[in-house]
Structures are given as C-alpha cells and as structure tokens.
Amino acid sequence: MNKKFAAFIVTYNRPDILMDTIQKCLDQTRPPDKLMIVDNNDNDETKNKAAQLFPNVAHLKVGHNSGFAGGGKAGLEALAKEGYEWILWADDNDPPYTDDTFEKLLQLAESFGSNCGQVGVVGHKINKRTGLVIRTTNEELEKGDYLEVDTIGGGMIKIIRGESVLKGIVPEAKLFFGFEDLDHDLSQKRAGYKILVHTGLFLDLRKKWNRMNYKRATVRKKDEGVLWRDYYSIRNSLFVMTKNRYYMAVCSILAVSFAKSMMSYKHGLRYGTLVTRNTLKAWRDYTFNRFYKRNV
Structure with missing residues (x-):
C-alpha cells in the first residue's frame, strides 16, 4: 500500500x-x-x-x-x-x-x-x-x-x-x-x-470566526489559574529567538515581559507578584538552559 x-x-x-x-x-x-x-x-x-x-x-x-x-x-x-x-x-x-x-x-x-x-x-x-x-x-x-x-x-x-x-x-x-x-x-x-x-x-x-476586521486586543487581566502559561511563553520564546539568532527579538521579549510585570501590579500586589515571579523564573531558566515543567 x-x-x-x-x-x-x-x-x-x-x-x-x-x-x-x-x-x-x-x-x-x-x-x-x-x-x-x-x-x-x-x-x-x-x-x-x-x-x-x-x-x-x-x-x-x-x-x-x-x-x-x-x-x-x-x-x-x-x-x-x-x-x-x-x-x-x-x-x-x-x-x-x-x-x-x-x-x-x-x-x-x-x-x-x-x-x-x-x-x-x-x-x-x-x-x-x-x-x-x-x-x-x-x-x-x-x-x-x-x-x-x-x-x-x-x-x-x-x-x-x-x-x-x-x-x-x-x-x-x-x-x-x-x-x-x-x-x-x-x-x-x-x-x-x-x-x-x-x-x-x-x-x-x-x-x-468573524475575524475579517480583527484588531489586536489590548492586554487584559488574566485569570490567575492560567498565569502559569506565561512562564512557558517567555522562556520558550526566548529560546526560539536565540536559536534562530533573532537577537533583537530576544531584547524585545525581555523588555516587554519586564514592562508587563510592572504594569500587572495595578491589579493588586498578589497578582503583580504572581506575574513577576513567573517572569523571573522564565528569565532564569532561559539563562541557565533549564527546561522544567512547572505548575502543570
């Protein structure tokens, strides 16, 4: 066959x-x-x-x-x-x-x-x-x-x-x-x-899906139950951009994730701390080439 x-x-x-x-x-x-x-x-x-x-x-x-x-x-x-x-x-x-x-x-x-x-x-x-x-x-x-x-x-x-x-x-x-x-x-x-x-x-x-005239939505507060996804998004995107030598993208991702962490505190200390913790863990594990499975 x-x-x-x-x-x-x-x-x-x-x-x-x-x-x-x-x-x-x-x-x-x-x-x-x-x-x-x-x-x-x-x-x-x-x-x-x-x-x-x-x-x-x-x-x-x-x-x-x-x-x-x-x-x-x-x-x-x-x-x-x-x-x-x-x-x-x-x-x-x-x-x-x-x-x-x-x-x-x-x-x-x-x-x-x-x-x-x-x-x-x-x-x-x-x-x-x-x-x-x-x-x-x-x-x-x-x-x-x-x-x-x-x-x-x-x-x-x-x-x-x-x-x-x-x-x-x-x-x-x-x-x-x-x-x-x-x-x-x-x-x-x-x-x-x-x-x-x-x-x-x-x-x-x-x-x-009624997306013919779609515009990128503004960043909104996420449910705390899905914040673990940010760890993977940041860590893995940094890995992929580095692997492909898109070094300006690496800098951009670092800057944007830092800014989002700071802005997250407007939703309260607890929420901001959770976002920042995920961001810092992602940065650390990317830096030391660690690929843990977290919060899943």
Whole structure:
C-alpha cells in the first residue's frame, strides 16, 4: 500500500474531547490512511475508551505528560519511520474545520513540489525584531490559492512532510508547551522547505470566526489559574529567538515581559507578584538552559 497520509493526535486526560476529534478526522472526504493516538496519560483510560469506539485507531503510550512538544516529536518520528509521506500533527481539541479540509490541504501539498515542508489552514510571518507574528492580511489571502508563511500554529491543521522528519526536523521535546510549533517551523525554513497555507480555507475560517476586521486586543487581566502559561511563553520564546539568532527579538521579549510585570501590579500586589515571579523564573531558566515543567 502506498503510505501517503497519516495523522496523530496528542492527548492528555481528555478522552471525551479526543473521541469527538477522532470521529471528525475519520469523517473527512480524505481521511488518513492511518490514525494514531499519542497518549500522554500515565493510565489506560483513554486507551480503553478508544479501543471500544475506534478499534482500528493505533495507540502510542508515552507514559508521562510530555506536552504537545514531546508528543509531537514522538508521533512525527513514529509515523515518518513507517514511511508516510504526509503527517498531520494535531491536538485533541483541534478537529478539522470542514469535511474536506484534509483533501484540500493534501491537494495543495502535492501540487507544490518536493520543497513544500508543510501545509495548513492558518499561518503568519514572524517579525524578526520583535518575535511577534505579523498578521496575514485579507488582501494577501485574496491574491492566490496559497500563501507562503513562516509558521502554522498548533491546532491550525499542520500537515508535515515525512521526509523532513527523517532529516531530523522535529519539535524540541524539552519545550513541553508553547512555541514548539514555531521552533519546528523555523527549523524547516532553515532547511529550505516552504510552509504554505490554503488561502480559501483561511478566509472561510476568518469569516466563520468573524475575524475579517480583527484588531489586536489590548492586554487584559488574566485569570490567575492560567498565569502559569506565561512562564512557558517567555522562556520558550526566548529560546526560539536565540536559536534562530533573532537577537533583537530576544531584547524585545525581555523588555516587554519586564514592562508587563510592572504594569500587572495595578491589579493588586498578589497578582503583580504572581506575574513577576513567573517572569523571573522564565528569565532564569532561559539563562541557565533549564527546561522544567512547572505548575502543570
């Protein structure tokens, strides 16, 4: 059998959400030839439920919470070694947006040639001075059937060329959570691969989400329960920018994170202290190349 297209879904303790995503992947007009669960749980609940509902879906047990980064690396390497030409890297709460998403993306990938490293629905360029994404404009999307970008975010239906995985282009497992997709994509770009988004699917999604005239929102107070994410965002973005020698972006991220820490005190001493503590830990661990898993 021609091993054309496989998919894997990284999951951690969300079996009900996962089952829905599996079903939507299998219901595609072009379903994957093989679908695999990359299971970050340390128990068999997800495995047993999937075996009952989807006995033909493969299962790869990691045995610990390796994050989206570690799970992504495990899934890509396993399926690339099996010889699959294209591999979907998905999270358990990110099903395809339309019934023909996979079909359209694979048609784009096949039409472009061997230097296409991945295709997806939503992607953007990166500002090398700030480290921030440059939002793709509606006008850019309306110019053609596809657009070359620097990165396709996690959850935006990333379908990756298996050949690039065999060349060692895989996510940095130590990043655990946050910017592992950007790190992977910039590695593909350095190797000479092109990253493409399907402009029709991209525009349709903007219309669905009512984001045709979206403007970047002002910074708001976050719930204390999600502040742990800032640690990963700061630490990992600094790592990725340094790895790619975007040193102005490193300076920008340091300055912005410091400013946000200071401004957070307007929401109270407790809140400001929590934000500052995460920021300082991120700076420290980036400086000493430490990649801990915190507060997860």
